[in-house]
Amino acid sequence: MSEADAMTIFRSTVVALDWLVLGYLIFYCAHYLFQLITAWLELREVRRQEKQADPWWLLTGQVAFPISIVVPAYNEEKTIVDSLHAMLALHYPEYEVVITNDGSKDHTMELLTTAFDLRPSKRVFHKAIPTKKVRGVYESRRFPNLVVVDKENGGRSDANNAGINVARHPLICSTDADSIIEPDALLRLVRPFILHPQEMVAVGGKIRAVNGCELHAGRIKKFGLPARPLALFQFIEYVRAFQMCRLAWNNINTLILISGAFGLFKRDKVLAVGGFSTDTVGEDMDMTMKLHRYHHDQKLKYRLAYVPDAVCWTEVPETHRILRSQRCRWHRGLLEVLTKHKRMIFNPRYGSIGLFGISYLFIIDGVGPFLELLGLFIVPLSYAFGILNEPFFLAYVALLFCYGAFVSVWCLFLDEITSTDRTRARDLLILMLAALLENFGYRQLNGLWRIEGTWQFFRKQQGWGKMTRTGFKKSNITRKASPRSSAAMPAGK
Amino acid sequence: MADVFLKLVWQASSLLAVLSVIVTSLLVVHRFFRNRFDLRDTNRRRELRRLAVHLVNNPEQIIEARKQYGKSDRRLLLGVFEEMRKQLKGEFAERLNSLMRIMGLMTECLERLNHPIWYRRAQAAELLGNFNDPNVVLALYRALEDRRLEVRIAAARSLARLQSVQSVREIVNALIGRQTDPSLSITEVFRSLGAQHIDELRELLKDRTVPLTAKVLAIDALGRLGSLAAVEELLDIYDHSHLPIRIAAMQALSRLGDPRTLSAAMLAANDAAWEVRAQAAICLGRIGSDEAVPVLQQLLADDQWWVRYHAAQALYALGHRGVLCLRAISEEGQPDASNMAWGVLREKGLAMV
Numbered sequence: 001m002s003e004a005d006a007m008t009i010f011r012s013t014v015v016a017l018d019w020l021v022l023g024y025l026i027f028y029c030a031h032y033l034f035q036l037i038t039a040w041l042e043l044r045e046v047r048r049q050e051k052q053a054d055p056w057w058l059l060t061g062q063v064a065f066p067i068s069i070v071v072p073a074y075n076e077e078k079t080i081v082d083s084l085h086a087m088l089a090l091h092y093p094e095y096e097v098v099i100t101n102d103g104s105k106d107h108t109m110e111l112l113t114t115a116f117d118l119r120p121s122k123r124v125f126h127k128a129i130p131t132k133k134v135r136g137v138y139e140s141r142r143f144p145n146l147v148v149v150d151k152e153n154g155g156r157s158d159a160n161n162a163g164i165n166v167a168r169h170p171l172i173c174s175t176d177a178d179s180i181i182e183p184d185a186l187l188r189l190v191r192p193f194i195l196h197p198q199e200m201v202a203v204g205g206k207i208r209a210v211n212g213c214e215l216h217a218g219r220i221k222k223f224g225l226p227a228r229p230l231a232l233f234q235f236i237e238y239v240r241a242f243q244m245c246r247l248a249w250n251n252i253n254t255l256i257l258i259s260g261a262f263g264l265f266k267r268d269k270v271l272a273v274g275g276f277s278t279d280t281v282g283e284d285m286d287m288t289m290k291l292h293r294y295h296h297d298q299k300l301k302y303r304l305a306y307v308p309d310a311v312c313w314t315e316v317p318e319t320h321r322i323l324r325s326q327r328c329r330w331h332r333g334l335l336e337v338l339t340k341h342k343r344m345i346f347n348p349r350y351g352s353i354g355l356f357g358i359s360y361l362f363i364i365d366g367v368g369p370f371l372e373l374l375g376l377f378i379v380p381l382s383y384a385f386g387i388l389n390e391p392f393f394l395a396y397v398a399l400l401f402c403y404g405a406f407v408s409v410w411c412l413f414l415d416e417i418t419s420t421d422r423t424r425a426r427d428l429l430i431l432m433l434a435a436l437l438e439n440f441g442y443r444q445l446n447g448l449w450r451i452e453g454t455w456q457f458f459r460k461q462q463g464w465g466k467m468t469r470t471g472f473k474k475s476n477i478t479r480k481a482s483p484r485s486s487a488a489m490p491a492g493k
Numbered sequence: 494m495a496d497v498f499l500k501l502v503w504q505a506s507s508l509l510a511v512l513s514v515i516v517t518s519l520l521v522v523h524r525f526f527r528n529r530f531d532l533r534d535t536n537r538r539r540e541l542r543r544l545a546v547h548l549v550n551n552p553e554q555i556i557e558a559r560k561q562y563g564k565s566d567r568r569l570l571l572g573v574f575e576e577m578r579k580q581l582k583g584e585f586a587e588r589l590n591s592l593m594r595i596m597g598l599m600t601e602c603l604e605r606l607n608h609p610i611w612y613r614r615a616q617a618a619e620l621l622g623n624f625n626d627p628n629v630v631l632a633l634y635r636a637l638e639d640r641r642l643e644v645r646i647a648a649a650r651s652l653a654r655l656q657s658v659q660s661v662r663e664i665v666n667a668l669i670g671r672q673t674d675p676s677l678s679i680t681e682v683f684r685s686l687g688a689q690h691i692d693e694l695r696e697l698l699k700d701r702t703v704p705l706t707a708k709v710l711a712i713d714a715l716g717r718l719g720s721l722a723a724v725e726e727l728l729d730i731y732d733h734s735h736l737p738i739r740i741a742a743m744q745a746l747s748r749l750g751d752p753r754t755l756s757a758a759m760l761a762a763n764d765a766a767w768e769v770r771a772q773a774a775i776c777l778g779r780i781g782s783d784e785a786v787p788v789l790q791q792l793l794a795d796d797q798w799w800v801r802y803h804a805a806q807a808l809y810a811l812g813h814r815g816v817l818c819l820r821a822i823s824e825e826g827q828p829d830a831s832n833m834a835w836g837v838l839r840e841k842g843l844a845m846v
Contacts, residue, residue, distance in 0.1 A: 026502070052612040052643055054619070056579045062684075063677040124805075124836035126798040198674040391499035398506035406506070409513035416520055425525035432517040 011387060018382050018392065021375035025399040028364060032407045035248035036414075042251040043243075043308075043414055050309050055187040059093055064190055065197075066094040067264070068167030072159030073099055073177040077106040081115045083177050086218025088143050092186040096145040098163040099177070103132075103153030112148055116140040121147060125168075129161040129275035137166060157276035157283040160260075164267065164275060172265045174284070179261050180210060180218060180313040188310035189264050192303070201291055201302045202265045204258035205310035206242045209235045211318060220313060225427050230323055233438040234316040236431065240411040242308065243418075250306040254357040258304060260284030262312035269294070280340065282333020289341045292353045308418065324449050331453025332461065334365055369450035375400070376444060401439045408435035538569045545573055549581070549588045555595055562596060571620070574598055578623055590623050599624045603632050611641040618644055622651025630657045637667040646678045653685040661686065661693040665707045675706055683714040691720045698726045709741045716745025724751045731757050736766050743772035750779040762788045767797040774800060778807025783814050790818055793830040801829060805837035816843060 058064045069087060073080055080099075087097050101109045112118060121139035132154035140146040151162050164172055171193065175181060185205060193200045211226035226232050249255045258265070260276075260283060270276075273290040276283045288304070295302040317323040338345070338361060345362050347354040375396065383393040412435055416428065423431075541562070548555050562570065574593050581589050593599065598620070605617035618636050621629045633655075636648035645667045652658045664686075668679045686694070697703050697711040712730070715723040724746070731742040743761055746754045754776060761773035774792050777785035785807070792804035808815035816838070823834035823844070838844040 029506075048610070048612040052615045052647075061681050063681050122840045122842070124802065124833070124840050126802075128798065194677040196674050197677055389496065391496045391503065395499040395502040395506075398503035398510075402506040402510035406509040406513045409517055413516060413520060416524065423524060425521050425528065428524045429517075429521045432521065436513075436517075 014378065014382055014387050017374065017378055018388055018396075021371050021379060022392070022396055022399070024368065024371045025375070025396065025403075028368065029399055029403045029407075031360070031364070032244075032403075035244050036407065036410055038251045039244045039247035039414060042247045043418060046247070046308055047418060049191070050188075053188070053191055055091070055184050058187050058190065058194065059091060062093070063194060064093050064187070065171045065193055066096075066169035067092060067171045067173050067186060067190065068163075068169040068267070069095060069097045069173040069175060069186075070160055070163035070167060071097065071099045071175055071177050072102055072156050072163065073104065073108055074102040074153070074156070074159070075104045075106045075108060076177040077104070077108045077111055079178045080108055081111055082218050083180070084112075084116070084146070086180060087175075088146060089183070089218070090181060090186055091184050092190075094169070095173075095186065096147060096167070096169060097143075098147045098149060098167050100149040100151060100159040100163040102151060102155070102159035102162075109148075109150055113138070116146055116148070117142050118148055123147065123166065123168075125166045127165050128271050129165055131158050131162040131165065134162055155278055156260075157278045157280075160283070161275040161278075164270060167267065170267050172267045172270060174260050174263045174265065175312065176261050176314065178315060179207075180215070180220065181262065182311045182313070183219065185262070185310040185312060186264075189262075189307050191307060191310075192305040193264070193266075196303055199301050199303045200266070201269050201295065201304055202258045202263060202288070203305045203307055203310075204246065204255065205262040205264075205306075205312050206246075206308050207238060207259055207261050208242075208311055208313050209238055209316045210313035211235075211315055213313065223423065225430055226316070226318070228318045229434070230320065230442075231316050231318045232430070232434045233442045234323070236408055236412070236435050236438055238316070239415045240408060242306075243415045244407075244411045246306040247308065247414075249357065252352055252356070253303060254352040255304040255306055256288060256353070256357040256361060257285045258288045258306075260287075261314050262310070265291075277340075280333055280336040281329050282337045285333065285337045286340060289337055289344065289353075289358065292350065292357075293341065293344060296350045296353070324452070327446060327449040328453040328456055331365075331369075331450045332457045334361065335454060335457040338362055338366055365450070369447045369454070372444075372447045373451060376447075404439040404443060405436045408438065411435075534569060537566070538573060541566060541569055542573050542577070545577060545589070545592060548592050549577075549585055552588050552591065555592055559595060567598075567601060570596060570598060571601070571616075575616075575620060578620075586623075594624060599626065599629065603628065606632055606636055611639075611644055614639060615641070615644045615647040618647035618651055621648075622654040625655050625657075630655065633657070634663075637663065642668070642676075646676065646682065649682045650678070650685070653682055653687070656687060656689075658686060658690065661690050661697065661711075665697070665703065669704055669707045669710075671704070672706055675710065680710055680713060683710040684717045686714060686718075688718055688720065691715065691718060691722060694718075695723055695726045698730055705735050705738060709735075709737045712738065712741040712745050716741075716748040719749065721749060721751055724749060724753055728753065728757050731761060736769070739764065739766065739769045740772060743769055743776055747772060747776040747779050750776075750781075752780055752782065755780050755782055755784060759785065759788045762792055767795070767800050770795060771797070771800045771803045774803035774807045778803070778810035781811060783811065786811065786814060786818055789815070790822065790830075793822060793833060794827045798833075801833040802837070805833045808834075809837055809841055819843075 071087070084097065084099065099112070101112065118138040118140055121137045123137055123139070125137070132152040135150045135152065138148040138150065147166055149162050149166050151159065160174060171190070173186065189203055189205050192203045209226060209231060210220070211231045212224035213220050214222040214224060226235055246255065263284065269291060270287070273287070273294045277286045280286050291304065317326055338358070341358060344350045344354045344358045346359050379388065379393065379396045382388040409432060412431055544558065544561060548558050574589070577589055578586065602617040602620045605613055608614050608617070614636070618633060621633060630652065633648045633652050637645050639645050639648070649664050649668055658664060664682065668682065669675060694711045694715050698708055712727065715727065727742050727746050730738060731746065733739055733742070743758070746758065758773045758776040758780065761769050764770050764773065770792060774789060777789055789804045789808050792800055793808070795801050795804065805819060808819050819834040819838050822830050823838060826834060835844055
């Protein structure tokens, strides 16, 4: 082969790769446009449902299903007491809080015992899901609806499963020990179960970043924006994930993730799929997929729903190190779930979840980061060496940056028209600017972390990473986010 | 061709970005004014609420005070009314209704029943449940024919609250249709129908043309209304081929706790569905007859944990004989049964450790 032939082949390969990257970007943008329009349509209906909903009726009407809030806790001594007090003060007619101390190495258990006046419980429970050894079950003398399970360390899923075993109510609300559930959020979250009591299987709520907000007695006193840029960018990501992606998926009954940070599940269905899987760090996405798979396999009618006005606040990482660890773990979890449920990908037998939901995850989140990273190198170099012409380069840059900004800004628009917070105009301006800026650097960084996550996945790296907690402050949040908390992976970012 | 396409892509994307910047600016301005309006509304609403509370305590001043409410207050007043109506009971609730009627809110709600947006119609139907007036009842009956189920449910709920439901069948026709998974709001409407409709509900159970879903709701309502007159109809239907009917019937019979149910509950203990067996155990515990002990003993060895649990609880509820049975099983029963018997005895503080 002559040098000229080799050059031609090289050139053709580069051009083909360039077009592959551009094709992916066009698909990506078209998909986002579709989601944006679908989310808009869904939002109109959801807003009307919200306006018509009457939490007071649910509180007094004796039809609301009793709920068990299951909270795994591992080394949570800094926040556990405040968090639990807030959970015990939620507005809901009948609920219990089952907190599982997952073999904490700090003083979590001692603090719980003292603060809630615990004594051994004689509650009969069914070990429906195998878990690590339960050392004891305790009940509070002061709060009859509080149960504490003390068990050997087995990870978040194992702790969740132990809590589900002990729980008595038909609905299980999964949350994190450091999350703040809004006082009426359970009343809102249960709404789909009231509308479709037989078919509804699981419902997810909205997660928002608490950084920058003022807290009082475990509740949001004043809304505020995160001070640090990293947290601000994540704020936008959460808005995009929950205000666009979830709403759009909800519209076609294809929810791909009910967040473990705030999700409501039918207990019997969770048991039917064997509880939360202990072999993945993406246990909430895995649970969602298992529920889809189970109902399709059994040919059962079912629904999953997302309720945007049921809000749970969680802290997002503010430092590069913790954020990186979290994002790598999330991506590892995603790949684990994709591997476990590979049979569903592009499989029409699984309906819209097989054809669109999980396939979308595979393309956008599984393969996408590699193509994005490839594009960042290959397109500018091709343009510099004259392999590509100007329109191609401009189209690439416009899709990468302009379109990203467009999507983020319109998600904020959707959030703004539904928001009940009194966001200041200045805060909104900051958010809008952040939505434009996140496309320059932050998004690319995220792509790199995903590739690192992929590397960790192939090296079979396990675990959740190291915990970092500094505790609630009464009127301001300065805690560092836990790399272990599920903190609502905004799937389909 | 490719260049035209690429040019189109970058121009369209740039246009969208520019549009985003314009929207951003508009949104910020919108937010600024919205916050001001919201603040003004909140303050006015607070004033209106204060005035409403004053007038509820001093009803003689209502006519005079009407002058203090402007036309623009209507929207806020509806919200205040909605909020306060839930918190007030008895005489004070009546006074609030009078106040709101004088303020013209009843007429406003009647007009809103024709609003093009469905949730406004539903909201109006809900609020009208506070005004016992022939015109309101007529309008609510018309709302039972609304194209949105939510409006029909709100109208039915209001009619039930006003004790103005003339025929349960009309409610069935308006709310059930072909639904197989009806909202719990509909369940609640049936439950709130009141004792005067017990005979009609019993009739529904006998009628073959009534949808099964409606029968399930009627059974649930009969159980909640606590009418022993319904026991015979429930005993006729407890072994129906439709599972939700069997479960609902056993639940209703458990609530009623009538001794005539004993043999039916003992038969239901052998049902193929564990939900029915669990309900049968609860029912047997509620009836409290020693004759149920062998059946409960058998249920204590059931495959399903919840059936075993309810059987053990039922045995405990039977008293001395049941506890003796639990003790015996805990010492030398089949492992699952023995564990459950011991667990429940322990829970009740009766286990010998």
